[in-house]
Amino acid sequence: MALNVIDLFNLNEKVAVITGGGGELCGAMATALGSVGAKVAILDLNREKAEKTAVEIGQAGGNAIAMDCNVLNTDELEACHELVCNKWGTVDLLIPGAGGNDPRGTTDQEFLMLQDKLPDQMQGFFDLDLAGFRHVFDLNFLGTFLTIKIFSKSMVEQGKGAIVNISSMSALTPLTKVAAYSAAKAAVSNFTQWLAVHFAHTGVRVNALAPGFFMTEQLRFLHVNQETGELSERARKVIAHTPLGRYGKPEDLLGAVIWLLSDASKFVTGVVVPIDGGFSSYTI
Numbered sequence: 001m002a003l004n005v006i007d008l009f010n011l012n013e014k015v016a017v018i019t020g021g022g023g024e025l026c027g028a029m030a031t032a033l034g035s036v037g038a039k040v041a042i043l044d045l046n047r048e049k050a051e052k053t054a055v056e057i058g059q060a061g062g063n064a065i066a067m068d069c070n071v072l073n074t075d076e077l078e079a080c081h082e083l084v085c086n087k088w089g090t091v092d093l094l095i096p097g098a099g100g101n102d103p104r105g106t107t108d109q110e111f112l113m114l115q116d117k118l119p120d121q122m123q124g125f126f127d128l129d130l131a132g133f134r135h136v137f138d139l140n141f142l143g144t145f146l147t148i149k150i151f152s153k154s155m156v157e158q159g160k161g162a163i164v165n166i167s168s169m170s171a172l173t174p175l176t177k178v179a180a181y182s183a184a185k186a187a188v189s190n191f192t193q194w195l196a197v198h199f200a201h202t203g204v205r206v207n208a209l210a211p212g213f214f215m216t217e218q219l220r221f222l223h224v225n226q227e228t229g230e231l232s233e234r235a236r237k238v239i240a241h242t243p244l245g246r247y248g249k250p251e252d253l254l255g256a257v258i259w260l261l262s263d264a265s266k267f268v269t270g271v272v273v274p275i276d277g278g279f280s281s282y283t284i
Contacts, residue, residue, distance in 0.1 A: 008264040012037030015088045016261070017080075019071050019147050020098035022049025024216045026166075028250035029095060029257050034062030036258065038093065041084045043069040045098070071098045071143035077150045084151075091154040093261045094163045096147035099140040100218075104132020105180025128179065136180035141187040148195065148206075155204045162261045165192045165208035169276040172210060185210075189272045196270030205269040207260045212276025213238045214248040243278035 016033045020026040021042030027049070034040045034057035044050035047068035057064035067083065069076045084091060108122040144165055155161030170178060171185035189208060196206040215223070223235035231239070239245060253275055259265050260273070274280045 005264075008266075009036075009258055009262045011093070011258065011262055014038045014092040014261075015041070015084065015090055016093035016095070017041045017043065017084060017091055017151055018095040018097055019043045019069065019143070020096075020166075021053055021066075022046050023097070025211065025214060025250050025253060026095065026097035027053045029097065029253065030064070031057055031060075031062075032254040032257065033093070033261075034064050035060060037062075039088050040064040041080070041088075042066045043071075043080055043098075045070055071096070071147050072138055074146060074150065077146060081150050081153070085154060090158055091151050092158075092161050094148065094151050094155070094161070095166070095257070095261075096144040096163070097166045098143050098147070099166060099184075100136075101178060101181045102132045102136045104129035105136040105178075107177050107179060110176035125179070133180040137184045137187070140181070140184035141191070144188050145191065152199075152204060156199070156202045159203040161204040162265075163195075163204065163206045164257060164260045165189075165206070167192065167208045167210045167272050169210045169212045169274050169280045171272070172274065172280045192272060193270045200269065205260075205265070207265070207269060208272045209253060209256055209260070210272050210274045210276065210280070211253060212242065212248055212274065212279045214250065214252075216250075238279075241279055241282055242276070243282050246277065248275065248277060 011033065016038045018026050018030050021030045022044035030040050030042050030053050040057060042050045042053050042064055045068065047066065050066035050068065054064040054066040067080050069080050071077065105128060107125055109124065112125055148163060152163065165188050167189045168185035170182040171189045174182040192206055192208040199206055223232050225232065256273055256275055
């Protein structure tokens with residue numbers, strides 16, 4: 001019997017859960033999953049944004065529900081898990097996508113210059129705020145860990161499923177300034193590999209994406225002059241270091257997401273796939 005390659009990518013009627021689904025990148029993933037027939041549960045701290053994504057999926061003929069959820073609150077995660085299982089019976093696919101950065105865990109300079117005294121308004125390494133650093137780590141790593149801990153129960157019980165974590169190319173090569181974010185995403189990558197081995201005999205695969213620089217609303221505010229539309233100095237460095245010569249777009253993630261969640265990657269587990277325009281491969 002000839003192999004039907006298209007069937008390998010079939011996610012029709014699969015139940016997918018995605019946290020951070022009201023954001024630009026995870027919202028695009030949720031919409032893509034809905035467009036290929038998956039039933040999508042969209043969890044976000046901002047219920048309004050989650051609802052907007054769910055409505056867009058519904059208007060396109062898909063099946064989606066929206067829930068507000070703090071991924072650091074186990075009671076809320078448990079309640080969402082129960083709601084999804086009551087509605088659709090199980091969970092097949094999981095993207096713990098909630099994450100983000102905090103300026104309190106970020107330095108204003110790339111290099112520490114001991115001979116220079118930073119202006120009062122600038123933040124150096126020794127000024128990093130413990131609460132801010134911890135918030136970044138908790139949101140990106142613990143939020144991923146707790147989401148998987150609760151939602152993977154259904155997957156393990158049924159003996160199959162796929163999880164795609166959201167790491168960052170900053171986990172592969174730490175970016176300057178974003179100390180907390182780089183460390184947290186490195187933890188996500190490491191945990192992805194650990195859990196892939198731990199779940200290897202359960203039928204549940206665990207992989208991750210490592211997006212590079214994507215021109216989301218948050219990054220646009222930091223990398224583009226709001227008055228002139230010109231790229232900042234840091235943004236020009238990003239483009240110069242990206243062989244494909246541009247920022248990523250949300251749709252650039254979708255092929256890899258479908259691949260990693262589907263049977264097309266059924267012998268793939270424990271990998272962190274860079275989606276970065278070649279950023280992590282380039283040197284000079």
